Amino acid sequence: MRLSKIDPNSFSNPEDVVIKHIDLIWNVNFDKKTLSGVATIHFDILAQSIEKILLDVSDLSIESVNVKSAKNEIPIDFEITDHVENIGSKLTLFLPTQTSGKLIVIIKYETSASASGLLWLASEQTCGKKHPYLFSQCQAIHARSILPCQDTPAVKFTYNSVLYHPAELTGLMSAIRTKNLPGESHFEQTVPIPSYLLAIVVGAIVSRDIGPISSVWAEQEQIEESAEEFSQTNDFLKKAEEICGPYVWKRYDLLILPPSFPFGGMENPCLTFITPTCLAGDKSLANVVAHEISHSWTGNLVTNQNFEHFWLNEGFTIFVEQKILGRLNGPAFRDFHALHGLSELTDCIKVQLANEPELTKLVVDLTNLGPDDAFSTVPYIKGSTFLRYLEQKFGGPEVFEAFLRSYLNKFKFQSILTDSFKSYLYEYFNKEPKYEQILASIDWDKWLFSEGMPPIIPDYDHSLVDACKRHADLWADNNLDTIKASSVIQEKLLSVQVIEFLALLLEKKTIVDLNGEKLSFLVKTYKLNETKNSEIRFRLVRLYIKARLFGKMTEILQFLNSNFRLKFVRPIYKELGQWPEAKPLAIENFAKYKIEMMAVCVNGISKDLGL
Numbered sequence: 001m002r003l004s005k006i007d008p009n010s011f012s013n014p015e016d017v018v019i020k021h022i023d024l025i026w027n028v029n030f031d032k033k034t035l036s037g038v039a040t041i042h043f044d045i046l047a048q049s050i051e052k053i054l055l056d057v058s059d060l061s062i063e064s065v066n067v068k069s070a071k072n073e074i075p076i077d078f079e080i081t082d083h084v085e086n087i088g089s090k091l092t093l094f095l096p097t098q099t100s101g102k103l104i105v106i107i108k109y110e111t112s113a114s115a116s117g118l119l120w121l122a123s124e125q126t127c128g129k130k131h132p133y134l135f136s137q138c139q140a141i142h143a144r145s146i147l148p149c150q151d152t153p154a155v156k157f158t159y160n161s162v163l164y165h166p167a168e169l170t171g172l173m174s175a176i177r178t179k180n181l182p183g184e185s186h187f188e189q190t191v192p193i194p195s196y197l198l199a200i201v202v203g204a205i206v207s208r209d210i211g212p213i214s215s216v217w218a219e220q221e222q223i224e225e226s227a228e229e230f231s232q233t234n235d236f237l238k239k240a241e242e243i244c245g246p247y248v249w250k251r252y253d254l255l256i257l258p259p260s261f262p263f264g265g266m267e268n269p270c271l272t273f274i275t276p277t278c279l280a281g282d283k284s285l286a287n288v289v290a291h292e293i294s295h296s297w298t299g300n301l302v303t304n305q306n307f308e309h310f311w312l313n314e315g316f317t318i319f320v321e322q323k324i325l326g327r328l329n330g331p332a333f334r335d336f337h338a339l340h341g342l343s344e345l346t347d348c349i350k351v352q353l354a355n356e357p358e359l360t361k362l363v364v365d366l367t368n369l370g371p372d373d374a375f376s377t378v379p380y381i382k383g384s385t386f387l388r389y390l391e392q393k394f395g396g397p398e399v400f401e402a403f404l405r406s407y408l409n410k411f412k413f414q415s416i417l418t419d420s421f422k423s424y425l426y427e428y429f430n431k432e433p434k435y436e437q438i439l440a441s442i443d444w445d446k447w448l449f450s451e452g453m454p455p456i457i458p459d460y461d462h463s464l465v466d467a468c469k470r471h472a473d474l475w476a477d478n479n480l481d482t483i484k485a486s487s488v489i490q491e492k493l494l495s496v497q498v499i500e501f502l503a504l505l506l507e508k509k510t511i512v513d514l515n516g517e518k519l520s521f522l523v524k525t526y527k528l529n530e531t532k533n534s535e536i537r538f539r540l541v542r543l544y545i546k547a548r549l550f551g552k553m554t555e556i557l558q559f560l561n562s563n564f565r566l567k568f569v570r571p572i573y574k575e576l577g578q579w580p581e582a583k584p585l586a587i588e589n590f591a592k593y594k595i596e597m598m599a600v601c602v603n604g605i606s607k608d609l610g611l
């Protein structure tokens, strides 16, 4: 079912009425695990007149709804209907009369203790063990579990908020903090945002400055290593501005979350959320920050109108992220990241999406499908590969970056579909006859709607990836004696190259003598026991599973329970589920730890384990 015309996953009707601004008052109650308070929603009515407003809600208790006029507040009727599992329900507000122009609605409500967009951690689940912790993750459609809204990226609004929270804790939001009193924090977001960018954190967190407009926030125990790990933040920001144009969000702070945070990072405006699994100790995973910074333009300024066109957010963001990395470390590094992305895509298509090939299309159909169930690396990598292909076609970075800036400027503050990007590309390049042939040669259908790997792989510099290939071939095709005698293992690899080498090894159909002895030598050769790099540990654990090393189960579970980032835990649970001897243990382990996971993680793993 498509829930509405504009967005298959939202009940709202933004063609008639749109939210322009929300004033929020939230009481943060750690005992009840609820946010309770008031949302004062300012609407612009686009239709001639309307008699009802449709909003998205999930698990909210609505106490009252009032319409505000110049003189008074009038209570109005409302109903909650059409519940769809893992999506939410329709909240209909019945207006007292046919209404046009502007309208203010005041909704008093409370969230549920199991709101899918929030995670309430007990003190013992934090680093410091002394204070509880709350954080949110609204993308894609979980904002509806924390406030009634048009939970579609088609609508953008500004917001002001007041948080009341325990005085010993700090509260932050995806906005600029305007007032900070013990137990009371005020915020304003003056740039219009889609609902999925609404974010909150409340915890015992402290900050360190890491740049002219940047601080990093973390629990005291992780603050120093976080400041060091992400010290390149301002360099990334400067390069991003060179590529994309002026930064409009005033501040760019980072928040390093507890390990239950389900994603690598989340581009919440003014305050990017980052998983602690990026604390590698050698900045080798700091590209996640370059990625989230890039979203300040691609995604947060120019936004996909619904999640079927998610590649407009993520494909563009990976494209800009890799440009930043290339500018700072050289073009070979940019291409290394692009090729590594293609390895990840190969793995995703083979493992995660083996039975869902329709989700390997760049533009997907989300009729009857929640975005969380469609999420994969496809929009990221196929999308960025498409843009790289276009860049090469139109003559390289100089030409294409001028187009990119023009595109971002044209569509900033808007939400668009793929067609708007396509039309603008034609409008922009059609000005010069030399581009006519090139425009005519783009096979849009193939790029947007064909399944599997990208139809064309652009030309890349393979120099950094060649070493990874040599190592992967050596380990896959030879027995231990030959490996020990080979000069290849004397070659030093960067951390990012070790990640790619292990990824390529995992891709191999057969690995000669894949056993404990061989993997012990692999661990020793690349000093994998000493690494904190989660991307490396993730792939080592998958090699243990591939080798069916039951004796390594403690190590496998230790990694599995050290963080609940979907990218890591879902493939591991899925592969354990396909190993009959290990499956019962995996199910038992999941039952024990799911209390520390967000709903998106619990739902995903349940699916992977066939529960």
Ligand SMILES: CC/C=C\C/C=C\C[C@@H](O)/C=C/C=C/C=C\[C@@H](O)CCCC(=O)O
Pocket (backbone or CB within 6 Å): 139, 140, 262, 263, 264, 265, 266, 307, 308, 310, 364, 371, 372, 373, 374, 375, 376, 379, 565, 566, 567, 600
């Ligand atoms: C075609 C897919 C359609 C919609 C998916 C949209 C959102 C899905 C939802 O599950 C939320 C995703 C949030 C992602 C946030 C950050 C990512 O960039 C992290 C990528 C994975 C990682 O590094 O952990």
Ligand SMILES: [Zn+2]
Pocket (backbone or CB within 6 Å): 291, 295, 313, 314, 317
């Ligand atoms: Zn992203």
